[in-house]
Amino acid sequence: MKVYNFRKNTNIGNLDAETDSFLESCFYESEIYNTLINFNDDSEFVKRIIVGRTGSGKTALLKQIAKDIKIKGHGVIEAESTVFEHIKNNVFISELMERNIDLRVFYKSLWMHVLLVKVIDLVYPSAASFLDALNNHKESAKKKYNLKLAQEYAQEFRSNFFNDNIVTEISDKLQTDLSASFDIGLFKLSGKMGDDASEKIQTATARYVNSELLRKQKEIIKMIIEESNSERQIRIIISIDDLDKSWLSSSEIRYDFINALLDAFKELINIKSVKILISIRTDILMGIYNNNLRQEEKDRSLIVPITWNKQEIRAILDSRIDFLIKNQYSGRDHVAFADIFNFQVRGQRADDFILDRTMLRPRDAIDFVNFCLSEGDGSTSLNEDLVLLAEEKFYNSRKKAITKEWISLFKHIEEYIDCISFIKRKTFYISELSYELEKIQDYLINTDKGYDINHEKIAFDTSQLIKVWFVVGLIGIQKTQSLCVYSCFDKPSLDITDLDKEFVIHPLFFR
Secondary structure (H helix, E strand, O other): OOOOOOOOOOOOOOOOOHHHOOHHOOOOOOOHHHOOOOOHHHHHHHOOEEOOOOOOHHHHHHHOOOOOOOOOEEEEOHHHHHHHHHHOOOOHHHHHHHHHOOOOHHHHHHHHHHHHHHHHHHHHOOOOHHHHHHHHHOOOOOOOOOOHHHHHHHHHHHHHHHOHHHHHHHHHHHHHHHOOOOOHHHHHHOOOHHHHHHHHEEEEHHHHHHHHHHHHHHHHHHHHEEEHOOOOOOOEEEEEEEOOOOHHHOOOOOOHHHHHHHHHHHOOOOOOEEEEEEEEHHHHHHHHHHHOOOOOHHHHHEEEEEEOOOOOHHHHHHHHHHHHHHHHHHOOOOHHHHHHHOOOEEEEEEHHHHHHHHOOOOHHHHHHHHHHHHHHOOOOOOOOHHHHHHHHHHHHHHHHHHHHHHOOOOHHHHHHHHHHHHOOOOOOOHHOOOHHHHHHHHHHOOOOOOOOHHHHHHHOHHHHHHHHHHOOOOEEEOOOOOOOOEEHHHHHHHHHHHHOOOOOOOOOOOO
16 A cells, blocks of 8 residues: 655644535535435435534534525525624614514514515526516415515515515514504603513514515415426425524523524425525524524424434545545555554554544544645654644534534533543443532632532533533443434434443543
């Protein structure tokens, strides 16, 4: 086997799917991918919500689906610029929020319009053709929708129906309607508002949204379903993929905002030629369920959780290594991941050593291999020392990524990661950790970042800390010598029956 001496900063692709030049040539077509582009099987057609941890490949899936030859049309909805920025900056909406008015139904109506516009844009030849078709329709007993209500909605918002000003216009009409409902002028009030006044505003808000927005929007959807469902062979994908960005993580309304989207897109699920795919990070969806905004079991049929096994991650690396060799080193033979890492690291095959220290996500594996390759100087072949040096850098990279991913739920996540180092054995039972847990508790109690009741619970309750470690992936349940169960969508957390089981520290974090 030929020995390859890699030049410094050689890599097998970028971690960001948007700039990954290896993605298209080395894309791994998984069963999840085939499920998402399936329009024919009814059980797979409803699969729309792509759920996965950071680095699991959600964006890569959507990017590749957009290029699939079976897809005849593709659109992208930018949640931040389309809806969220308006909500965040609108004075009227901010006043309602300050008065604790529940605006979830209003958010849903905004999402409904945004989704409708994108569907119309892709299903109809032009915006004008849709409006003309709607206006020229005649009443008929055979029609399954209320044509008059659909026409009223289109006519009321005709001037901005298809542009970004529509969100402002809908909000302005809501403000006008609510203000007219109160003789004193709703938004001239100052100071605290009594419960009775708040209840009246809440009722008026719900009444307006349901009667003037949602009711009419649903009739337009019914029309599109009736008019377009004979065109199932025309496969259209609409993707929403920026729901885990930093602009949303710090917002108090993030769960209401995403929950409203999940409610809205289900209204369009029966349009047979269109799939609206929503990519969402596992911790964010967990936050929605934990805040009792919706029932998980009702979403189950719509969800596609992204998981990978060791063989699939190896196949991804095989493809990228081979692509690198053929394109940058003019190689002719097929070269696999194991061919490059064909030496021992601490008594273990180097390729297995690397895979064991990922969390079985594509980004982890690419990141670790990139660190290994970047240590090359063009004259020295890969070896144990270079992999161990790369491991230190990879550990630091993963720690930062986990901290960023979970800090909105666990304010002290970095300390929870650090304190696992007090445990000096790879596997453990909680009952065996009395000495270690005393040190951990002292460490966490002395962590001063301001009062945090959740941190206090975790610092003083061993079971709560163990649960955090499991949720974020630092530990797993040791079932057998060869089987370890880590947190995943179908088992995201521990319950009381798990606490007396044997746990294992993830190899990357057992230091």
